Amino acid sequence: MSFVLSEDQQMLRDTAMAFARDEMPVTRLRELRDGGANGVDADTRGKLAELGFFGVLVPEEHDGVGLGMVAMGQIMEAQGRTIAATPLLQSAVLSASTLILGGSEAQKAEWLPKIASGEATMAVAVDEGTHHAPLNIATEAERNGQGYTLNGAKRYVTDGHHADAFIVAARTFGEAGQAHGISLFLIPSDANGLTVQALNTVDSHGAAHLHLEDVAVGEDHVIGAVDAGWEILEPALDRGRIALAAEALGSAQAAFDMTLEYLQTRKQFGQLIGSFQSLQHRAAKMFTELELTRSCIAAALSGVDENRNDIAELASLAKAKASDLIHLVSNETVQFHGGIGMTDAHDSGLYMKRARVQEALLGGASYHRDRYAKLNGF
Amino acid sequence: MAFDAPEELDDFRTEVRDWLEANCPASMRTPMKDDEIVWGGKREKFKNPDSKVWLERMGDKGWTAPEWPAEYGGGGLNKAQARVLQQELRRIRARPALFSFGLWMFGPALLEFGNDEQKKRFIPDIVKGKTRWCQGYSEPGAGSDLAGLQTKCEDQGDHWLINGQKVWTSYADQADWIFCLVRTDKTVKHEGISFLVFDMETEGVEARPIKLISGSSPFCETFFTDVKVPKDQLVGKLNGGWTIAKRLLQFERSSISAGGFGGTGGSGILPPQEYAKQHVGVDETGRVSDGDLRARITEHLMYAKAFSFTVQRSTEEAKAGQEVGHTASIMKYAAAKMNQDKCELLVEALGTDGLGWDGDGFAEDAKKATRGWLRSKGNSIEGGTSEINLNVVAKRVLGLRDHQ
Numbered sequence: 001m002s003f004v005l006s007e008d009q010q011m012l013r014d015t016a017m018a019f020a021r022d023e024m025p026v027t028r029l030r031e032l033r034d035g036g037a038n039g040v041d042a043d044t045r046g047k048l049a050e051l052g053f054f055g056v057l058v059p060e061e062h063d064g065v066g067l068g069m070v071a072m073g074q075i076m077e078a079q080g081r082t083i084a085a086t087p088l089l090q091s092a093v094l095s096a097s098t099l100i101l102g103g104s105e106a107q108k109a110e111w112l113p114k115i116a117s118g119e120a121t122m123a124v125a126v127d128e129g130t131h132h133a134p135l136n137i138a139t140e141a142e143r144n145g146q147g148y149t150l151n152g153a154k155r156y157v158t159d160g161h162h163a164d165a166f167i168v169a170a171r172t173f174g175e176a177g178q179a180h181g182i183s184l185f186l187i188p189s190d191a192n193g194l195t196v197q198a199l200n201t202v203d204s205h206g207a208a209h210l211h212l213e214d215v216a217v218g219e220d221h222v223i224g225a226v227d228a229g230w231e232i233l234e235p236a237l238d239r240g241r242i243a244l245a246a247e248a249l250g251s252a253q254a255a256f257d258m259t260l261e262y263l264q265t266r267k268q269f270g271q272l273i274g275s276f277q278s279l280q281h282r283a284a285k286m287f288t289e290l291e292l293t294r295s296c297i298a299a300a301l302s303g304v305d306e307n308r309n310d311i312a313e314l315a316s317l318a319k320a321k322a323s324d325l326i327h328l329v330s331n332e333t334v335q336f337h338g339g340i341g342m343t344d345a346h347d348s349g350l351y352m353k354r355a356r357v358q359e360a361l362l363g364g365a366s367y368h369r370d371r372y373a374k375l376n377g378f
Numbered sequence: 379m380a381f382d383a384p385e386e387l388d389d390f391r392t393e394v395r396d397w398l399e400a401n402c403p404a405s406m407r408t409p410m411k412d413d414e415i416v417w418g419g420k421r422e423k424f425k426n427p428d429s430k431v432w433l434e435r436m437g438d439k440g441w442t443a444p445e446w447p448a449e450y451g452g453g454g455l456n457k458a459q460a461r462v463l464q465q466e467l468r469r470i471r472a473r474p475a476l477f478s479f480g481l482w483m484f485g486p487a488l489l490e491f492g493n494d495e496q497k498k499r500f501i502p503d504i505v506k507g508k509t510r511w512c513q514g515y516s517e518p519g520a521g522s523d524l525a526g527l528q529t530k531c532e533d534q535g536d537h538w539l540i541n542g543q544k545v546w547t548s549y550a551d552q553a554d555w556i557f558c559l560v561r562t563d564k565t566v567k568h569e570g571i572s573f574l575v576f577d578m579e580t581e582g583v584e585a586r587p588i589k590l591i592s593g594s595s596p597f598c599e600t601f602f603t604d605v606k607v608p609k610d611q612l613v614g615k616l617n618g619g620w621t622i623a624k625r626l627l628q629f630e631r632s633s634i635s636a637g638g639f640g641g642t643g644g645s646g647i648l649p650p651q652e653y654a655k656q657h658v659g660v661d662e663t664g665r666v667s668d669g670d671l672r673a674r675i676t677e678h679l680m681y682a683k684a685f686s687f688t689v690q691r692s693t694e695e696a697k698a699g700q701e702v703g704h705t706a707s708i709m710k711y712a713a714a715k716m717n718q719d720k721c722e723l724l725v726e727a728l729g730t731d732g733l734g735w736d737g738d739g740f741a742e743d744a745k746k747a748t749r750g751w752l753r754s755k756g757n758s759i760e761g762g763t764s765e766i767n768l769n770v771v772a773k774r775v776l777g778l779r780d781h782q
Contacts, residue, residue, distance in 0.1 A: 001690070002694070003687070003690060003691035003694045003695065004691075004694045004695060004697075004698045004700070260776060260777075260778075263778060264777070264778065264779075270782075271781060271782060272778075272779060274778040274779060275778065275779050275780060275781045275782065276781075277769070280768065280769065280772035280773075280776075280778050281765070281768045281769075281772065283772055283776055283778065284708075284711075284768040284769075284771035284772045284775075285768065287708065287771060287775065287776060288708040288711060288712055288771070291688060291708055292681070292684035292685065292687075292688055292712065293684065294688075294691075295684055295687035295688040295690070295691045296680075296683070296684050296687055298687070298691060299687045317680055317683055317684070320680060321680060321684055366673070369673055369676040369677060369680070370665075370673075370676075372676055372679070372680060373651075373665070373666075373672055373673075373676040374664075374665070376651065376676075376679065377651075377664070378651040378654065378660070378664070378665065378666050378672065378675075
């Protein structure tokens with residue numbers, strides 16, 4: 001496990017941080033929101049693609065740069081700093097990982113170069129209820145001659161409202177709750193019978209419900225083996241969880257920095273409010289949590305690149321710690337700012353709204369504590 | 379420098395290995411027992427006779443203090459050699475030959491601030507474990523505000539005259555000598571403190587053990603009534619003691635956060651989830667059936683994992699030459715919280731089995747967990763309270779200012 005970046009990784013981090021600061025600052029999210037773009041930003045997406053950020057996990061043979069998860073984590077952390085709306089998590093991490101881990105040669109050859117170049121974005125659609133429960137797949141895929149017919153619904157698919165294609169988890173056998181019987185299907189967004197219902201979400205990033213009514217796909221649209229999709233889906237979700245944890249860390253660090261600056265400038269009772277011990281101690285505790293969480297995320301990112309066998313545990317640790325961290329820091333950011341923190345003009349509200357989405361997606365702290373305990377035998 | 383050549387380091391390893399094979403008694407290669415720890419000094423009983431042999435042999439080599447200069451009885455090893463020695467000791471699972479505040483705290487400070495005569499006089503007996511040292515820092519009126527200490531030290535021409543009281547003096551009733559902070563100037567605060575050492579058998583010194591809530595008495599209150607101390611036992615400059623005190627506190631804090639908390643380590647106490655499984659039970663899916671307790675245990679395990687990753691990260695960052703002040707400063711606070719949370723969970727998971735005191739009817743590990751839980755309450759008080767540590771983080775790391 002490595003906790004220190006290589007020179008190349010450090011350079012990439014610097015580039016990503018500068019890009020987030022200059023090209024997708026929080027004011028950009030406000031513009032998108034106020035212009036009704038619902039988190040869709042073709043312009044920024046094009047610039048991210050030019051930098052090669054969509055292809056960081058994609059191997060060179062499929063036109064990516066194959067730099068791995070530590071590198072991807074730096075980009076996610078950077079986008080978290082400015083709570084930018086990009087399809088990186090869905091397309092460059094979740095979809096790319098699913099295809100890399102389980103796609104056929106033909107599927108990889110068709111989709112990975114498109115993902116890497118940013119020409120297409122993809123989204124993985126798993127959850128059907130309001131809480132992350134990836135085994136609870138009830139959407140049915142029925143064998144139908146040369147292919148499958150899908151019926152069901154998916155909820156709150158982030159970036160689903162502008163994805164070009166989906167990877168849909170559906171059941172070919174068994175019942176909700178079972179791992180065996182889950183299969184993964186590649187479904188273009190213009191497929192007959194697929195309705196994409198765009199959602200206006202609290203974080204202004206947007207998302208979509210998917211409704212599948214007799215959506216027919218060929219056999220060549222199955223990713224991995226029929227009934228054994230879980231073997232691909234679970235490790236792909238873990239990569240997504242780790243990347244999302246890195247994003248949340250970036251948001252928490254930015255919100256904390258903003259709060260610290262306020263403590264050093266705002267005066268009450270003739271004193272800087274940062275000189276009050278009750279606030280100092282809360283700031284010091286937040287800093288402690290930031291540092292502890294940063295270590296967990298670094299461990300998980302490098303754990304994937306080293307192909308360790310405890311990635312599930314590392315992912316749940318990273319996501320649980322990051323969820324708790326961003327919850328704490330986003331709330332304290334509003335409270336420390338007082339009245340100004342309640343106004344739309346100030347950024348603290350935007351961080352808090354995005355925080356709740358980061359927490360809920362791919363499993364919150366309670367989901368990952370439960371999973372961590374199970375993995376540890378109790 | 380020549381020693382750093384790989385082949386010479388290999389020769390050194392062979393030499394160490396042969397020496398340990400011939401000199402480390404078999405019983406010193408078994409896990410340490412609580413009552414066989416050797417603290418040295420005149421009162422040391424050596425419950426296990428092998429531990430006496432082991433200390434003498436290690437002390438003669440200077441290997442109780444491998445990197446201290448050989449001219450003062452230390453091992454005189456360079457860093458690479460010291461690492462080899464540590465590796466070889468670990469390989470045969472050798473017990474530490476000596477536990478000692480002299481080795482961990484006073485010795486390093488004396489080597490840095492003492493004069494040559496003082497080093498020649500005190501360091502060799504620390505290395506050999508012949509003198510046991512205690513620390514006279516806190517006073518009834520000077521805890522977190524240590525620099526407010528009042529123990530009076532007057533210049534009487536041919537000697538110093540000490541009057542006052544210390545408290546939380548670890549093992550003062552077992553120690554031979556004390557290193558002590560005293561007030562030599564009342565008109566200023568930090569700049570009026572000096573650092574003295576003296577024999578605990580000097581007339582006018584009295585140490586009374588303090589019984590703690592855990593039932594043990596590792597600390598004393600120590601009284602000084604007209605204690606006469608020779609002039610040459612002042613360490614460093616007159617009124618320059620605070621600099622030494624701060625340096626020494628760093629040695630203390632780093633030895634505490636490096637895992638120095640007593641209570642639950644190596645004592646047969648199981649992790650909290652094991653007691654929860656045994657005493658609370660599991661449901662049909664194997665989960666501990668009290669979901670709330672299970673979640674809190676998991677939260678603690680995650681915190682402990684995050685802590686150990688942060689220790690690794692700060693070690694790697696130090697090796698890579700990055701600044702490590704950030705992570706080091708939060709470690710004492712986090713280590714105290716982690717150990718206290720663990721101790722609370724152990725007692726809670728044991729249920730009424732965790733509420734025994736002594737005698738039959740309670741398992742040994744459960745009684746140790748109970749005593750350890752009570753002892754752990756001191757983790758956030760000793761060596762700088764958690765509140766003081768948070769102040770340090772807020773001011774030195776986050777740059778927040780004092781009240782004007």
